[in-house]
Amino acid sequence: MTSSVFNNSISISVSDDDSDEIAGKTRVRVRRKHKKLGFRGKNELFRRILRLILRWWSVLLFLPAAGLLVFEASRIGRRPIPVINSSFVTQQKPEMVPDTKPAGNLNHQTPTTHMVGGVRERCLKLLPPEELQHLDVRMDEKSTNLIKEVVYISESDTPYVERNFTLSRQNTDATRFNLFTGNQTLEHREKSFKVNEITTVHCGFYSENGGFMVSDDDINYMKTCKAVVSTCAFGGGDDLYQPIGMSDASVEKVCYVAFWDEITLTAQETKGQRIGQDRFIGKWRIVIVKDLPFRDQRLNGKIPKMLAHRLFPHARYSIWVDSKSQIRRDPLGLLEALLWRTNSVLAISEHGARSNVYDEAKAVVKKNKATPEEVEVQLTQYHHDGLPEDKRFNGKKALAEASVIVREHTPLTNMFMCLWFNEVVRFTSRDQLSFPYVLWRLKVLKNINMFPVCTRKDIVNSMGHVRKAKPLIN
Template sequence: MSMAGSNGVSITVSDEEECDELGRTRARVRRKRKKPSYRAKSELAQRVIRWLVKYWLFLVFVPATVLLLYEASRVGRKTSPEIDSKHSSRVERRPMMNLNRLDPKYRFVHGVRERCLKLLPQEELEYLDIPVDEGSTGPVNKVLYISERDSLDLEGSTVLSSQLTETTRFNLFTGNQTLDQREKSFEVNETAMVHCGFYSDNGGFKISNEDKNYMERCEVVVSTCAFGGGDDLYQPIGMSGASVRKVCFVAFWDDITLSAQEYAKQTIGEDGFIGKWRIVVVKELPFTDQRLNGKIPKMLSHRLFPHAKYSIWVDSKSQFRRDPLGVLEALLWRSNSVLAISEHGARSSVYDEAKAVVNKHKATPEEVEVQLTQYRHDGLPEDKRFNGKKALAEASVIVREHTPLSNLFMCLWFNEVVRFTSRDQLSFPYVLWRLKVPKNIHLFPVCIRKDLVNSMGHLRKAKPLIR
């Protein structure tokens, strides 16, 4: 700004100066300001502290979770010639932490701790014998299996029928069961006629004559199968001397599993055995779905072992760890049952199980709906229990006597998994309900199943067949 001095000369005073009453200028005293960078750094630090306080849980647990998932994904990972031949030296095998564990399982009943599976004392197991066959006294005395000739006679001039569903899984192995034949097969008569696999000599599931001769000599059999190279072979443990002498142990493999196991140094001996297991290599499996191929030895043991009186099925993901004859005594002979199978651990209703199957992507919603629509049409109730027990079963262990009734049950069950989904939990309650003979079926608690086996879980995804 401008001011007039005493001599009339104009004096310019800057904004940084002030004038006193005498017209003299004096400099303004200014406080030293803090540099902006210090303030910015302070605000940034405060923001970081507030963010850390707010999200510290996220920062701690997310990295830990990622690490755990990574480690879990490595468990059981294993290379094979078909998976990664370039890195064969980096083979990772799943730790066998459950192998050779014989510790019993317990449960509380009315506040009292008791063992789940009550086997006879060891000294009695050593002298346990197979009961003498007194003949069938049940509602079914004989089962006739429909052959190619029978189907031609029943249908007139052709096996095919317009009543067939749109599924393509019926084939020369199963026979082309019509809906009328399906309905009649559930009629409980003294003589039952039913499709039950091995429909034609050209249907597949080929076994060598040497293996057939061995299987025909089995009176009691423990069986398992691993098709598609999905699982390793676990040796059974906990056997008495009587079971070692009298029980056959048979594992069914295909060529894929044979190759994978040979790579893992599981080599079949000249006698056809690996440890206690007789290895039966099956040729020409009838289905591209390996899960469905696995239902053949699982459900049709009476067809594979024509002279066997008893069989115990064990999923390939498990190690059988109890005395077979003792298990037959505890689960069949003691309760006068012909079939013993574990209750489902999580659900009781077939309709609830269907939702879980879809949610876990075990089957498509469309194929599950086809099955449920048929079951609703047939009148299957939504009851969660039959005769006070769960209707839903967990079929990783199946213990049974080969009677006409149990053979018919397994044939009907097998035909349902062929016609609909291969999730056998969905069809078990339906077959149980249709036959109306549940008093001969023993659904045992889950803890007994856990006592029967050491569960390993599936090691790898089974490879599908490529036609």
């Protein structure tokens, strides 16, 4: 009994007489037994490993991914932090420096480059800093035989009949024209595209009771501007980003004006952005606008965007920057590079994704940026007028992204901007749809610099919209 229990762990004693025979059999028996036990042991080990794999397979799959994430995190942690322009910070009054935010693009000044013929070049070629310091606002008159004067329709010129906005396929004359815009009929619209030495157009500010009211102090300040960088934020939609990268000449000679409504003023004050006694926040002169004329805040934003020549009557140049962007290049340098060097009167950022107004219309509807009915009315009118489906005008894209607009205030460009504004009032506030149409109708405006996306990225840091603007409640 005892030997049977311990048979696997002790040797068996035998007599000398049968030692060879018995020992041989025993060795054979033992070898077979060990071989069998070894085979069973390997199977058992295999089964245990298989059970562990089946039980923990999900963990085993996760381990390589976790290791990769740890590696990437360590790489991110070693990336250098962008250097903030120290010269800009030292120029600000301590109480006026805006709150810093961890946005990756804020105060970023690294040049944007692209490949040209196998060589990497900068997208925007500005003059060297020492030459930028000596630039001045050019005020020399450029003669043109096309348009010598643009006359804006005023309250005494045309009787006004207010219309309610009801847009439909059948009634394309019912629009958002109001006491601010004046009542541009389809007949007026058709006549406005005819080029004469003295041209009369609707161009906003139709009536003193039409809205967009600013203080007398702000009006007097805007009259002093010869060159201006402007932006706006209505409805509390975006934050204010201080301009960077300016030369001393631009700081002295260029106005920086940000238009806010009272909703934005309240929203910014809660974030610590308070207007100083001199009406400035950093480099921006803050102009508070009351009685905005439209419920659509996008449409209100088109007033400072397109009608800078009306807001700054003595300015020769203007640079528009959307509120979602931070301008980071010298304004006088931009005028030299985009207008003077190319002999252009208008420079505008081209669209990065599409080239055709009809393709853009589909995208506007798909992204719910306008109703299908609004877009259909606009495109039906454009098709009726004969707008071609060309992808390009004069060898360049027909479609503008229009977040950056640099222009000289000439009678021709002023007329163009008035016509463009009237189109966004009549149809949708998506100005990308109407820009190609006005450019096509006003065939005499040829010296336009539609600069590529990489140039726009070099001019501004794009921060994106912070929050949705609040509509006005009438």
